[in-house]
Amino acid sequence: MRRFDHKDLLGIGQLRVEDIELVLDTAGSLKEISERDIKKVPTLRGKSVVNFFYEPSTRTRTSFEMAAKRLSADTVSLSATGSSMVKGETLIDTARDLQAMNPDLIVIKHSSSGAPHLLSNRVEAGIINAGDGINEHPTQALLDLYTIREKKSKIKGLEVAIIGDISHSRVARSNIIGLIKMGAEVTVAGPPTMIPPAIEALGVKVTYDPAEAVKDKDVVMLLRIQLERQNRALFPGLREYASFFGMNSDVLSLAKPDVILMHPGPMNRGVEVTSEVADGPYSVILAQEANGVAVRMAILYLLIGGSGN
C-alpha cells in the first residue's frame, strides 16, 4: 500500500513525485462523493479540524470546510478578527491554546511566509498550509495539478505558461515547484517588476511578453493582480496592465488549439483576463473550484484518515 508519510502539508517542496500522485489518485476516488445525493462519508468521524484563517478568505476556507464536512470531521473556523490575535496574542500562544483542545489538524492561512512552519514546530496537530505570505499555497497547486491531469490525462511533458505577479504569488511558487517536479516545462511571464530575482533557479524559463509565453502552450495559468501593488510602483495602472499583460482571445489563440486556461481566483475581470476568455471554451476555472474540494478531502484523508482509524 502507498503511504503518505507526512505529519503536515507545509509546501509542495516537501512532497515527492509519489506523494503528489497519491494525492491526485486519492482525490480522484473521493471526487465522486461530492456528486452523490448524500454528500457525506463517515471516514473522518470523531476527528476535528480547526480552520485558522488569519487572512480574509472565502473560497479556500469554504473549500476546506466543505471537504472536512463531507468526510464527517468536526470543523471549527476562526479568523483573525474573531480571535484573540487582534488583542495582541502571538501566533504561538494562539497555537498553544488550540493545541490544548487537541485537534487533529490545523488549517492555517496567514500573511507571513513561514507561519505554518512556525506552528508545525510548536504543536502536535498536523498543519495544512492554506497559503502563507508569498511563499506557498500547496493545496491550490495540487488542485491545479489535478485539473491539468484530468483535462490532459498527463502532466509530464506539458508546456505551461504562468503569467502575472510571480514575485508576490504563492500560487505561482507552489505551481512552479509542483509542475517542475511532475515533469512539465514552465515559462513565467509578467512585468519585469513582478518577476523575482533568480527565479530561473526554480527551473523555469522567463520571458516578459505574454504572447511569447503563451505560444504553443498546453496550459496557460493566470494570476490575480493585487490592486494594492500599484502603490509600490510595480506597475503604472490597471489600464496599462490590461493592455500589455492581460489575457484576451488574440493572445490566447497563439497557444495550442486544445489549451486550457486556469486562474486561481478571485479574478479581476478586465484586468488580467477578459470576460470573453474567462468564460470561454478553454477556461477550466470552474473545474478548478470543484476539484479543490476533492483534493482537500484527499489531503485531510491522507494526513489523518490513515492508520489510527
Added chain:
Amino acid sequence: MRTWIKAGSVVDPVRGTVEKVELIIEKGKIAEILPPGSAERKGPQTKIIDASDKVILPGLVDMHVHLREPGYEYKETIATGGRAGVAGGFTTLACMPNTNPPNDSRSVTEFILERAKEAGLCRVLPVAAITKGQKGETLTEFGDLREAGAVALSDDGFSVKNSELMRRALEYAKYHGLTVISHCEEADLSRGGVMHEGVISTQVGLPGIPSASEEIMVYRDICLAKLTKCPVHIAHVSTAGSVELIRRAKEEEVPVSAETAPHYFTLDHRAVAGYNTHAKVNPPLRTPEDVQAIREGLSMGVIDVIATDHAPHSTLEKELEFDKAAFGMIGLSTALALTLELVREGVLGLAQAVKKLSYNPASVLGVEAGHLKEGSTADLSLIDPEYEYVFGEADILSKSKNSPFVGKSLRGRNELTMIGGKVVWERET
C-alpha cells in the same frame, strides 16, 4: 598591589607580534614587559596569574553594540551587556543610541555613563544620535554631547536620508572630534524586505533587501567624505560591492574606515532556512560570494574593524513569524571564537585579527585602548585560543539569547578579563 601575569604570549597588534613575556601590572597600568623567565616575585604583595598556556590580548573594543538601556531593559541592560562583554574578552563597548528615549541629549549620555560606572564592568563609550530622535531632521548638539562623554555619532538603524544634512553632520562632527558612524541603507529600496534579495529569498518566499540598498548609501557617504574631507566610518559592511567601493575610496585617500561583523564573514543567506528568526539581521546575511569578499576585505585591510553589532532581543521579538520578528543577533559571546576561525583559516594573522578587535576600533573612536605597552592601562584578556566546545545558552551572559550559533561547535574562548589592573571576570573552573 602588584600583579604578575606569568609566562603568557602577548599579542601586540601595533607591532604585529606574538611574544612570550612576563607582564607586570602596578596601579592599574602595565608597569613592565619583561623577557620570559626574567621576572621575580617581590614579596607576598605580588599576585601571580599563570598564563603559561594562554594568550594575552589587549582588552577587546567593540565599537558597535546595543545595550538597550534606557528603555528596553527587558532585552539587555548596561550591566548585563557589560557582563557579556567582559566574559567575551571585551573591555570597552561603544553603545548605539537607539534606546528609548534615544541618546540624543546630554542627559541620556550622562545616564548611560552613570549606569556603566555603577555596573563597574566594561568601559562604556556612548555613541549619540546624529539627529534628534534619530529622525533625520535636525542635528543634535554635538558639542554638548561631546562634553557629556559621547565619542561618536550615529543614527544606527537608519541612514540620514537627507544628503545635505549628512554633509553638515560630517563637517560639524569633525570640528568636535567626533566620529560619524554611518548605517548605510537606502530605505525606499529595502522597505518590506526581511532577508537578502537573491536565490534563497525567491525559494523561501520572503521579501528581499537588495545589496544595492546598502551600496548606494556607502557610495553616497564616500562621496560626502571626499567632498568635505571629513572622515566617515561605515558600519556593518555586508556586501562585495561595498567592499569594492571602500577599497577604491581608500586608494583615492578618502577618509573612510569600515567595520564588519562576525556573522557577515561566517554565515550566508542560507542560514535563514526554516524561517530561523535568529538569522534575521540588518543588513541581511548575504551570499557565499559576499562572505568571501568580506573575508578578502578584512585580509587586504579594506575593512579595518570587526564589531559585533550585538543586538539583544527577547523571545517576544524573535518567537514570531519571520517577517514580524526583529532584526538583530547578539555577538559579544561569539566574536572571539569566530574571529579566531579566520586566523585558523589563514584569512588573518593573529595580531592582525586582534588589531581589528582592539586597536583599530579604538583609533576610529579616537580613544586610547587596544595596545599593551609599558605605561598603558591594564585592560586585557587571557584567552585559550584552542579550547573547543559546543556553544550553548549557558555560555550567554546577555539577557537575550538570540544567537544563531547556539548548538554550534566553537573553538577559542576567553578565560579572564582585567580592566584597569583589576580582574573583573574569570571563568569558574
